[in-house]
Amino acid sequence: MLKTRLLTALILAPLAIWAVLGLPTPWFALLLGVIVLGGVWELGNLSGVESAPIRFLLVLIFALTLWMLFAARGMDWVDTFIQFLGAGWLLNLILLLSGRFAPEIRKGLNLPGLIMGLVALSGAWLAMVKLHGTADHGPQLMLFLMLLTWVADSGAYFSGRAFGRRKLAPHISPxxxxxxxxxxxxxxxxxxxxxxxxxxxxxxxVVLVLLCVSTVLVSVGGDLWESFLKREKGMKDSGNILPGHGGVLDRIDAQLAAGPFFLAGLMLLGALR
Structure with missing residues (x-):
């Protein structure tokens, strides 16, 4: 499993780095949108949308939504939306770690989970596109955000295997x-x-260290949120498109939380020009 995981990462990582640094923001937004649409397809399945035609219609509607969001990305309400979403991901982490919410196997449509997932996917896409389009070092900052979550994920994986004793949230992800x-x-x-x-x-x-460490901590909530959905559906992975990694949501769950939170932090700190 580890060998397959590393091989997939070695193939995808250079492509991702090239896309972030080499593509202008509109093309980056398009490529990222394709990835996010794959997440929408998996989210539909996790949320109980069993019909493939209905899930395909959901993907089409979401694609239109992303197109409209791209046109509106410079409006003031978008910044407010991203800041609220960043705060929401922090609240999500607190609630999931509290132990008050435990996943239960669901039958049928999980409409609240579907709506929250669509908001999370659209908000993360919008935050990353805005970050990439920032005048000063936008693509570099977007690449840094990706590397931040990758390094944190690797650190968690290897330290957990070597030293892991105390369960973080056994009711969600043992x-x-x-x-x-x-x-x-x-x-x-x-x-x-x-x-x-x-x-x-x-x-x-000091501020940069606090921001990065906080972003990593909040990204754990993205991972737990997706694990919560999978436990409710009784699935191990959101899909099987990425050998060793599972589905699209399995690969981007941390970024869903990290993207809005990191950008919201930069906005509130007045760090973007």
Whole structure:
């Protein structure tokens, strides 16, 4: 499994880096939109939309929504939406870790889960497109966000395997441990040091470290949220399109939370020009 996971990552990572740094924002938005639409297809399945034609219609409607959001990305309400979404992901982490919400096997349509998932996917796409289109170092910051979640995920994986003892949220994801989260946070701090070195943002080193570590912590909530949906559906993976990684949602669940939270933090700190 680890070998397959690494092989898939070695193939996809260079393509992702090229897309972020080499494509202008409209083309980047289009490519990212295709990926997100794959997530919408899987979300439909996780939410109990069993009919393939209806799921396909859902994907088409969502594609039209992304097109309209791209046209509106410069409006003031979009910044407010992203900031609320960032706060929502923080609240999501707190609620899921509280133990008050436990997944139960669902039959039929899970409409609340579907709506929340569509909002999460559209908000993450919008945040990443806006970040990529930022005048100063936009593509570089987008690449940093991707690397931040990748490094944190790797840190969590290896530290969890080596030192994992205490379960983080056994009612949602029995495999995740507190030690794994600490490994992810260490990875986030290391990446923050790189961001300080490059001086892409007019923020102090302490603030950058806090922002990156907080983003990594909130991204754990994205992972738990997707695990919650999978447990309700009785599925191990959201799909099987990526060998060793599962489906599209399995690969981007952390970014769904990290993207809006990171951009909202930069907005509130006045770091974007």
């Amino acid at each position: 495999g995740k441990t507190v030690e794994g989260v600490f490994g992810a946070l260490v990875g986030g701090a290391v990446m923050a040091a790189a961001l300080v070195w490059f001086q892409w943002l007019p923020l102090s080193p």
